[in-house]
Amino acid sequence: MTRGTTNPNRLRRMDRWIAAVHGAELRRAVDPVAVDLGYGAAPWTAVELLTRLRAAAPRARVVGVEIEPARVTAAKPYECDGLVFRHGGFEIPIPQRPLLVRAANVLRQYEEGEVSGVWRRLCARLAPVTESSRGGLLVEGTCDEIGRRHVWVALGPEGPRTVTFATRLGSLERPSDLAERLPKALIHRNVPGEPVHAFLRDFDRAWSAAAPYASYGARQRWIRAVRDLTADWPVTDGAGRWRQGEVTVKWEALAPRG
Structure with missing residues (x-):
C-alpha cells in the first residue's frame, strides 16, 4: 500500500500528455478503458483523468484500482458514468485488457530490481498491438506533491518506449x-x-x-x-510539446547500463 497522499490536480501534466499522444488510440477503440492504478487515499486523480481523457476521447472509461479496501469504499460515492473503483493491484482486476494504465508515484517505494518485473506484468495486461493500433500504454512515473515536476516512462506491450520530463x-x-x-x-x-x-x-x-x-x-x-x-x-517530440515545459526522449538512450 502506498502512502496515499494525493493533491487535486497533481497529475495534470501527465494527464495532458496522455490525452495528446494517446488520444487517437482511445478514440479509435471500441471500448477505451483506462486504469488509474494506485490512486491513493482520495479519488481526485481518477476523477480528473476521466475528465481529461473524455476531452480527447468522449467514450473513454476509467477504473480506479487500489490495494487498500478502505480506500475503495471511500471512493465509491464518486462513481459516475464512466468511472468505477475496484480493489486490486498489479493484476488489474478488470475483464478487459485496458488501453491505458497510469501508475503515478506507485513504484517509488519498491526496490529498483523489482521494477522490471512489475513493468512486464502490467505490460502483459495492456491491449495488444494490431494492424490498426499500437496497443495499450503504461505510463509510470513520479512527481512532486503539487505536480510542478514530473518524470515518467511510457511503455507499450513490447516494453519501454520513451521517457518524458515535464515541469512548471x-x-x-x-x-x-x-x-x-x-x-x-x-x-x-x-x-x-x-x-x-x-x-x-x-x-x-x-x-x-x-x-x-x-x-x-x-x-x-x-x-x-x-x-x-x-x-x-533522440528527442521524439516537437516545439508544440516543448512549449508545455516537456521533452520526451527514446528510452534506449537513457536506459540503465547493464
Missing part, C-alpha cells in the same frame, strides 16, 4: 532539478557513467547556453535548450 518552467532553476523526480528505474542511475546522468548534464549545459533567451521568458529558454539537445539526443 517558472519554478525551474536548471533542468537537473528534475533528477529528484526520476522514476524508480532511473533515480539511482543518476551517477557518472550512466546515460541519464549524461543527459541531465547536457541539458544543464544547453540551459546555460540558452541564458540569453531568458529575456523572452523561461519558455523560450527551454525551447532553445531542447532544440540544442536534439543534436545529440
Whole structure:
C-alpha cells in the first residue's frame, strides 16, 4: 500500500500528455478503458483523468484500482458514468485488457530490481498491438506533491518506449532539478557513467547556453535548450510539446547500463 497522499490536480501534466499522444488510440477503440492504478487515499486523480481523457476521447472509461479496501469504499460515492473503483493491484482486476494504465508515484517505494518485473506484468495486461493500433500504454512515473515536476516512462506491450520530463518552467532553476523526480528505474542511475546522468548534464549545459533567451521568458529558454539537445539526443517530440515545459526522449538512450 502506498502512502496515499494525493493533491487535486497533481497529475495534470501527465494527464495532458496522455490525452495528446494517446488520444487517437482511445478514440479509435471500441471500448477505451483506462486504469488509474494506485490512486491513493482520495479519488481526485481518477476523477480528473476521466475528465481529461473524455476531452480527447468522449467514450473513454476509467477504473480506479487500489490495494487498500478502505480506500475503495471511500471512493465509491464518486462513481459516475464512466468511472468505477475496484480493489486490486498489479493484476488489474478488470475483464478487459485496458488501453491505458497510469501508475503515478506507485513504484517509488519498491526496490529498483523489482521494477522490471512489475513493468512486464502490467505490460502483459495492456491491449495488444494490431494492424490498426499500437496497443495499450503504461505510463509510470513520479512527481512532486503539487505536480510542478514530473518524470515518467511510457511503455507499450513490447516494453519501454520513451521517457518524458515535464515541469512548471517558472519554478525551474536548471533542468537537473528534475533528477529528484526520476522514476524508480532511473533515480539511482543518476551517477557518472550512466546515460541519464549524461543527459541531465547536457541539458544543464544547453540551459546555460540558452541564458540569453531568458529575456523572452523561461519558455523560450527551454525551447532553445531542447532544440540544442536534439543534436545529440533522440528527442521524439516537437516545439508544440516543448512549449508545455516537456521533452520526451527514446528510452534506449537513457536506459540503465547493464
